[in-house]
Amino acid sequence: MLALEVSNVTVRYGGVEALNRVSLSVSEGERHVVLGPNGAGKTTLFNLILGEVRPAAGVIRLHGEDVTRRSVVQRVRRGLGRTYQQPEVLARLRVEDNLILAVRGRIGPRFTVFSKRERDRDTRKRAFAALNAVALGGVAERRAHELAHGQAKQLEIAMALAGGARVVLLDEPASGLSAGERKQITAVIDGLDRSVTVIVIEHDMDIAFHIADRLTVLHQGRVLACGDPERVRAAAEVREAYLGSGLDG
Amino acid sequence: MIAFHGAPSGRSLAWCSTLLAAIVLPFLASSFVTQDILALAAWSAIVAMSMVFLSKYGGMISFAQVGIYGVGSYSFAILAVGHGVPWYGAVAGALVAATLCALLFALLVARTYGIYFLMVTLALGLVVYFLTISNYGLTHGSGGIPGVNPPHLGSISLAQPIPEYFLDSSVAFAVLLGLTLLMRTQFGLALQGCRDNPRKMRAMGYSVMSYRVIAFTLAGSIAGIGGVLGVWYNGIIAPSYLDLTRIIDFLAIAVIGGMESLEGTFAGAIIYAIVTTYASSFTDRYNTVIGLVLLAIVMFAPGGVGGLVSRVGARLALAKAQLTPASTE
Amino acid sequence: MEEFALTTLNGVAMAALYFLVAAGFSLIFGVMRIVNMAHGSLFLLGGYLGWSVAALTHSWLLAIVAAGAATAALGLMLQQGLLRHYQGQELTEALITIAVSIVIADLLVATYGGLSYQIPAPVPLGHSIRIPGTALRYSSYSLALIGVALATGLALWLFLERTIWGVVLRAGIDDRQMVAVLGLNIQRIFALVFAIGAGLAGMAGVLDGTLLSLVPGVDSSYLVAALAAVIVGGMGSLEGSAVGALVVGMATEFGIGYFPSYAEALTFAVMAVVLVVRPTGLLGKAR
């Protein structure tokens, strides 16, 4: 069963075609990595899948359902979650509250004024579990804007995973992180339940090929290559356009 | 150490003494002060709170609150004076009207942000003002609707300074308490999330628009409460109670108190009432005085009174924290 | 039919005035993200100054030039003396302009009282003329007013489209960071824009004082007209101000003409529809 299916999608910004008839199929539980040089359209693809950007043409299916006309919120409630390349957090709220909101976003009625204690405890438990997974338990009381860049990125990943999303999009989760933090993030992704589908944009080849079941290479808004790691490694044009030195070296 | 534990914190001590002062003061002060300073400040603070609430928790600077307050005042006056509806019916009608007006405005502005939001709400607030001027059938043009009387509760007339003060101040206090508690719930947390990062909140499954609409509507109901108490206090409602100067009056209260402090509106309202009352006995140009005071606060104390208090509070806490280790030795 | 034609002409004349006020307001907002709440006060100040100058010199032309120059200078002082230090702090800037507007309005009341003033129209424009091809007579002053607004619009357009300053300015409206990166002297541009906007408001005050009359309160009615025009037409674009002013001017006049008791409701309705359908205004860039 396909978790996500993007077919023949085109996105235009004024005259620029950020995506040109791009297709992408990801089956349930798959770890899919999107590669491509700067400006290739990777982030645009994520914005499109989430619904922040509308396509000029093409169809997006989530678990078989056509969501092309659905809003961001509707898609998220159907199991989508994401992080941003530049970490987006709730700056003035405490780290803990960031996570509580992340956990609550997809579950339970949205306008409970008086919350049940049981559910609160469960929310907090899940929030702290996610926080500890990225070793941020110690800064739970801090305001999110006080965090260092790397910490903010990790917080965002924790938020995306804590929400119980079934399809998670991670935009360059390891960029700007220290070696130790990279290991941690890789371990977190490795440790994810196999019922969760993960799509990752990643420039770090080691991490990319470590995570990936399959990869898609974008270049100037087009799909250059798609398939399992061996095939992508072998594709000559990919070598030329992007991977070349990185793989040989 | 144990004794320290049992001692009340500075914060609760400040609260208790403020509350005590609020109860005792009207009996010590002249009836002029009770009515023209304290009662005026109490209901003005409610309107200002509706503004500060939106700004602090929702990140929305709304200049439409005075217009909505006016809808509350006018609705009460039209129902009670024009149609002889008993006061409780008129109060209910006024609150419903203010809330619906706020809901309508909310649906119009919920998709705008920042300074643009400020501009659109200012336009909406002024539209209410101009509507009341040019309309004769309903709002009686620039003359407005005089002869509005606050109700009697048994033998107590709410037009009397002390009962009026206690009514206004307890409603104001209830609003403060209610908003503070509400902001500790999931709803309050999510609203603050929408303030900080609407895009992220959407990506987490929150309908940002709904939160903003609900918050704005709630603030409108609060402004409507202020409108009812205000028209009881003034005895009249007319367009001049909603014009740009009045919008600025309430804004000044909020700014003096601090746009980030709900409690601050009380301080802001009292200071404002004192300045307007006494400055007008020194000079005819008290609006100039107000303008200059506002300018000074914006430039030199941007957090207003609330900001000053919390800064002093932080200093004291720091000093105490430095003292405590010494005392345990 | 005649009533309809007259109302339309009145609407265009109103739109001409609104445009002069809104164009400066919108330019200031577009370039500096400042909601200049003192815009209405500058307008009223310009009108009163114009009246005084006209009363002294009996020259309408001198009146409008003096009013424009004085308000431009005051705008420059406001921007350089106060606002410049708070760039990017949008709320602070708005509050400063509010405080200034209170002071200006109060000092105007102190100087001119609550009376209503009318500036006599320049002699050649004191009559009504027949509109060619119709039986309609219309005030030549109002027609001249429309001409002035068109000429001002054209001059602003040429300034924005054909001069290097204009190019930088438009770049600044679209992408504020870019102008800073280019190393152009953005401060001088800010000062210029503020002076132009304030000067236009002051001149519009004289034009209004000649067409109708000056009383305390018109400052906020023109402020709300400028707000509405900019909301309807779209932020920071000259064309947007023109379209917005025309729509609001028409709505005002037709409201007054056909259902005076709810005249403002029409303006409100137009604004509401635009806000729902196109929150960035008719000609505003979709964000």
Ligand SMILES: Nc1ncnc2c1ncn2[C@@H]1O[C@H](COP(=O)(O)OP(=O)(O)OP(=O)(O)O)[C@@H](O)[C@H]1O
């Ligand atoms: N909001 C926008 N408006 C106009 N053009 C845009 C917008 N967002 C992206 N683009 C353009 O679309 C193209 C793809 O951008 P995108 O951000 O998707 O690239 P990317 O692959 O994520 O690059 P990077 O590795 O630098 O993050 C670029 O040419 C970019 O300039």
Ligand SMILES: [Mg+2]
């Ligand atoms: Mg990217």
